Amino acid sequence: MNKAFLFLLLLIHSSCISLLLHSQLKRMGAFDEACKLTYLSNEEKEVAFLAMHHIGKKAFYEDVATKVDSLQKAGFFVFYEGYSDESPEDSLANDRNERKLRKVLGVALEAYLDTVNHTVLGIKIRKKNARALVNQPGLTALGIDTLTSRRVDISPAKMMEVFEQKHGEVILDSCDLKTSLSSLTYNCQDLGSKLQDAFFEEIVFKLRDQHLAGEIQQHSGAKIAVVYGSMHLRGLRVELGKLDERWAYLTEKN
Numbered sequence: 459m460n461k462a463f464l465f466l467l468l469l470i471h472s473s474c475i476s477l478l479l480h481s482q483l484k485r486m487g488a489f490d491e492a493c494k495l496t497y498l499s500n501e502e503k504e505v506a507f508l509a510m511h512h513i514g515k516k517a518f519y520e521d522v523a524t525k526v527d528s529l530q531k532a533g534f535f536v537f538y539e540g541y542s543d544e545s546p547e548d549s550l551a552n553d554r555n556e557r558k559l560r561k562v563l564g565v566a567l568e569a570y571l572d573t574v575n576h577t578v579l580g581i582k583i584r585k586k587n588a589r590a591l592v593n594q595p596g597l598t599a600l601g602i603d604t605l606t607s608r609r610v611d612i613s614p615a616k617m618m619e620v621f622e623q624k625h626g627e628v629i630l631d632s633c634d635l636k637t638s639l640s641s642l643t644y645n646c647q648d649l650g651s652k653l654q655d656a657f658f659e660e661i662v663f664k665l666r667d668q669h670l671a672g673e674i675q676q677h678s679g680a681k682i683a684v685v686y687g688s689m690h691l692r693g694l695r696v697e698l699g700k701l702d703e704r705w706a707y708l709t710e711k712n
Contacts, residue, residue: 483513483591486511486688486689487509487511487514487518487688488511488513488514488515488591489514489515489590489591490511490514490515490518491515491517491518491521492517492518492521493508493509493510493518493521493522493525494508494509494688495507495508495509495525496509496691496707497707497708498695498698498705498706498707498708499705499706499708500698500702500704500705500706501704502680503674503675503677503679503680503681503682504680504681504682504708505674505682505683505684505698506529506534506681506682506683506684507683507684507686507691507694508522508525508526508683508684508685508686509686509687509688509691510522510539510594510685510686510687510688511594511687511688512593512594512687513591513592513593513594514591514592514594515590515591515592516592519592519594519595519599519600522600522601522685523599523600523601524601525601526600526601526602526683526685527601529681529683530601530603530606530683532681533681534681534682534683535606535607535608535677535679535681535682535683536602536603536606536607536608536682536683536684536685537607537608537609537610537670537673537674537677537682537683537684537685537686538597538602538607538608538609538610538684538685538686539609539610539611539685539686539687539690540609540611541611541612541613541614541617542609542611542613551615552614552615553639554630555613555614555615555617555618556614556639557630557634557635557639558614558618558628558630559614559617559618560634560639560644561628561630561634561646561648561649562621562628562648562649562653562654562657563648563654563657564644564648564649564654565644566641566642566643566644567639600685602685610669610670610673611666611669611670612665612666612669616665617661617665620660620661620665621656621657621660621661624656624660625653625656628649631646631647633645633646633647634646663689663690663693664693666690667690667693667694667696667697668697670684670686670690670694670697671694671697671698671700671701672697672701674694674698675698675701675702695707
């Protein structure tokens with residue numbers, strides 16, 4: 459599972475009714491059939507931002523694949539979203555950091571769209587809506603050539619390091635330790651909405667947007683396609699502007 463689409467939780471982590479969840483899914487574009495493509499430039503580099511959402515219609519992801527293929531053929535190097543373990547050889551540390559991440563978020567990391575039980579993150583939605591949606595497919599299905607592209611994101615270890623430096627250590631209790639990371643439910647004590655909101659603002663968005671902007675600025679290529687959650691576009695534009703005030707949207711291509 460691609461765990462990078464944590465931004466969805468920001469929209470619904472305080473919601474407990476399916477009607478609100480449906481409206482939020484609609485707002486984030488989950489029922490769209492085409493992917494919005496936005497271009498930015500600083501006169502030296504050109505960025506094509508493909509606004510992703512990680513639960514959507516099959517037609518949407520087919521459109522993503524078509525656009526990605528065209529961009530790659532036009533010479534764009536692809537940056538894609540999705541965190542990975544910083545130290546693959548340290549399985550204990552990776553396990554601990556993912557459990558801490560789950561405790562901060564307050565929801566199971568594996569529980570996204572369940573088309574069998576008609577739920578999103580464990581919350582019931584209308585059957586007809588669940589049937590219309592699918593989870594984001596893998597990189598190959600999105601048209602991304604993994605040999606000529608790069609994942610650009612931060613690890614759970616880095617997320618927790620930065621978060622704990624400001625807010626203190628996240629302490630795991632016996633429930634956190636006993637509940638498998640593969641579980642589709644999470645019924646342990648979370649950290650509460652105040653710290654959840656801080657985590658989204660400071661880590662899920664700002665820290666990751668800063669990292670993405672830095673990677674774009676440092677990349678040697680002149681054309682970069684960014685396949686990232688739609689809610690990161692605004693923050694990316696802000697962070698790029700801090701690095702080079704020439705960054706702007708190319709309105710003639712939108």
